[in-house]
Amino acid sequence: MLRVILAGHTLDREFVQSMRRGELPADVEPTPETISAAYARISRFPEPIPELRAQARRDVPASRKSNRTIVFRMGHHSVAEHVQLNFDILGVSRLALEALEDARLCSYTEKSQRYVTFGGEHVVPEEFGPAERELFEAAAAEQIAFYRRAFEKLLELQRKRNSDMLGTKTGVETVEGWAKEDARYALGLATETQLGFSGNARNLEHVVRKLRHHPLAEVRALSRGLFDAASEVAPSLIILSDPERFREAFGRDVSDGFVARGRATIERLARETMASAAPEAASVGWTEGDVTLLGGAADPDAAVIAALLHSGSGLPYANCSARAKAMSSGERRGFVCDALAELSEFDALPREFEAAAFTFEIALSAACFGQLKRHRMMTLVAQPYDPALGITIPEAVREAGLAGELRELAERSAGTFARLASTQPRAAEYVLTNAHRRRALAVINLREIHHMARLRMDKHAQWDIRDVTASITALARRAAPATALLACGKDAFASVRSALRA
Numbered sequence: 470m471l472r473v474i475l476a477g478h479t480l481d482r483e484f485v486q487s488m489r490r491g492e493l494p495a496d497v498e499p500t501p502e503t504i505s506a507a508y509a510r511i512s513r514f515p516e517p518i519p520e521l522r523a524q525a526r527r528d529v530p531a532s533r534k535s536n537r538t539i540v541f542r543m544g545h546h547s548v549a550e551h552v553q554l555n556f557d558i559l560g561v562s563r564l565a566l567e568a569l570e571d572a573r574l575c576s577y578t579e580k581s582q583r584y585v586t587f588g589g590e591h592v593v594p595e596e597f598g599p600a601e602r603e604l605f606e607a608a609a610a611e612q613i614a615f616y617r618r619a620f621e622k623l624l625e626l627q628r629k630r631n632s633d634m635l636g637t638k639t640g641v642e643t644v645e646g647w648a649k650e651d652a653r654y655a656l657g658l659a660t661e662t663q664l665g666f667s668g669n670a671r672n673l674e675h676v677v678r679k680l681r682h683h684p685l686a687e688v689r690a691l692s693r694g695l696f697d698a699a700s701e702v703a704p705s706l707i708i709l710s711d712p713e714r715f716r717e718a719f720g721r722d723v724s725d726g727f728v729a730r731g732r733a734t735i736e737r738l739a740r741e742t743m744a745s746a747a748p749e750a751a752s753v754g755w756t757e758g759d760v761t762l763l764g765g766a767a768d769p770d771a772a773v774i775a776a777l778l779h780s781g782s783g784l785p786y787a788n789c790s791a792r793a794k795a796m797s798s799g800e801r802r803g804f805v806c807d808a809l810a811e812l813s814e815f816d817a818l819p820r821e822f823e824a825a826a827f828t829f830e831i832a833l834s835a836a837c838f839g840q841l842k843r844h845r846m847m848t849l850v851a852q853p854y855d856p857a858l859g860i861t862i863p864e865a866v867r868e869a870g871l872a873g874e875l876r877e878l879a880e881r882s883a884g885t886f887a888r889l890a891s892t893q894p895r896a897a898e899y900v901l902t903n904a905h906r907r908r909a910l911a912v913i914n915l916r917e918i919h920h921m922a923r924l925r926m927d928k929h930a931q932w933d934i935r936d937v938t939a940s941i942t943a944l945a946r947r948a949a950p951a952t953a954l955l956a957c958g959k960d961a962f963a964s965v966r967s968a969l970r971a
């Protein structure tokens with residue numbers, strides 16, 4: 470069952486110390502809102518900040534009032550960012566999490582399907598009536614039974630393959646993890662999980678407002694849970710997502726039309742536009758595995774080098790760009806190697822590497838999408854899961870002789886999906902598995918590609934996201950041979966670097 474618990478929040482330290490000393494007056498309510506109110510006053514009042522904080526603490530109602538005015542009436546929303554809230558979220562489905570984790574400026578840590586064995590707990594979508602529920606439960610039971618059986622077989626396979634690792638607790642856990650992370654391709658998107666979720670009040674308000682209008686009932690319930698928990702401690706900072714309080718405070722309705730219906734309008738227009746003329750699929754770009762490079766800067770190496778020349782030389786961009794474009798490939802490579810001579814695998818690349826961005830189309834499994842979406846410094850938009858795209862089958866599942874069974878399970882799940890979709894097109898997705906696929910569009914700059922490569926091409930990364938990241942990186946290297954030189958897993962960083970110096 471879905472539960473949202475407020476685990477923690479920002480609080481002025483003076484409140485905490487007064488409480489510890491037992492000196493907090495009974496009529497003073499310790500709330501995170503005083504921090505936002507005090508910081509908002511920095512721009513207008515001459516008093517030192519500790520005094521502004523003391524004033525805000527002394528008069529909480531006035532702090533709330535000024536938050537409402539400054540944040541919502543004057544539009545100075547960034548002051549709400551000074552308040553951080555933490556939530557425990559339990560009993561949420563993997564599918565609903567996709568909606569939550571769409572918020573890029575928040576933080577998440579969720580139960581790993583690699584480390585934790587799943588007992589079969591799953592969300593039963595509220596949208597389903599008795600007949601739909603029966604269909605759904607039958608499919609879910611089959612997925613869970615296959616997961617358990619596949620886990621045993623995969624564990625046996627991994628133990629045989631990696632018998633040298635079984636002497637240590639870490640080795641045993643790693644081997645078990647490999648079996649779990651492959652067995653989970655049979656698990657449905659309704660599988661329950663738990664996570665820690667943190668965000669500042671500004672982002673939280675955005676999340677609550679967006680999720681309140683989501684087509685899935687579970688996601689709307691999540692929005693309510695977050696709103697109820699947050700508005701207990703920070704009512705003045707999440708008012709835009711509370712139509713009644715907004716009306717009370719400002720005497721007019723907040724316009725939610727686009728949040729509520731904008732996505733549906735885009736989908737309708739897209740369907741109509743694509744149906745109105747038979748579209749010719751033109752060749753779009755280079756492909757590597759399941760990733761296609763659709764576009765980007767014409768000369769990404771020159772774009773990054775020009776940006777480095779610009780910030781380093783003090784000369785106008787036109788001169789820097791002309792110089793970068795005129796460099797030979799050897800000069801470009803030498804320039805990048807010298808500029809990054811002291812870079813370690815723990816250092817972010819200079820921001821100038823954001824000057825080149827690439828657009829990719831990626832066909833990927835739900836298991837892989839779950840990982841890709843956690844990289845927040847990119848634009849990631851995805852189509853719904855589509856059984857017509859087939860499924861992703863882990864290599865170990867093939868080796869264990871389970872590929873045919875997984876395929877059959879996925880086909881039966883897709884059959885149930887089609888039946889459920891006739892009445893519940895959105896909620897039907899719950900019955901698809903981690904192996905089912907979708908298409909995503911990702912716009913990623915070269916700096917983030919380096920970061921992703923470090924984490925996801927490393928030996929600790931799961932194979933599916935490793936394959937996708939390796940394809941993204943290979944395409945970036947093809948387009949930007951000089952500036953993508955150091956994009957590699959962190960375990961390979963030292964050798965890649967020394968090969969460059971040689």
Ligand SMILES: Cc1cc2nc3c(=O)[nH]c(=O)nc-3n(C[C@H](O)[C@H](O)[C@H](O)COP(=O)(O)OP(=O)(O)OC[C@H]3O[C@@H](n4cnc5c(N)ncnc54)[C@H](O)[C@@H]3O)c2cc1C
Nearest residue numbers: 574575576577578579580581843844845846920924929930
């Ligand atoms: C081997 C492995 C195992 C993992 N296991 C789990 C797991 O069990 N559970 C789980 O939930 N996740 C897991 N993850 C995902 C991981 O926690 C990250 O969420 C994911 O890799 C995204 O990377 P990132 O956070 O470094 O950066 P990105 O989101 O790609 O952002 C790039 C960089 O921007 C900066 N940045 C972005 N957003 C913020 C922010 N809000 N605050 C501060 N800096 C920010 C950071 O410098 C970050 O490195 C795992 C990842 C790996 C590689």
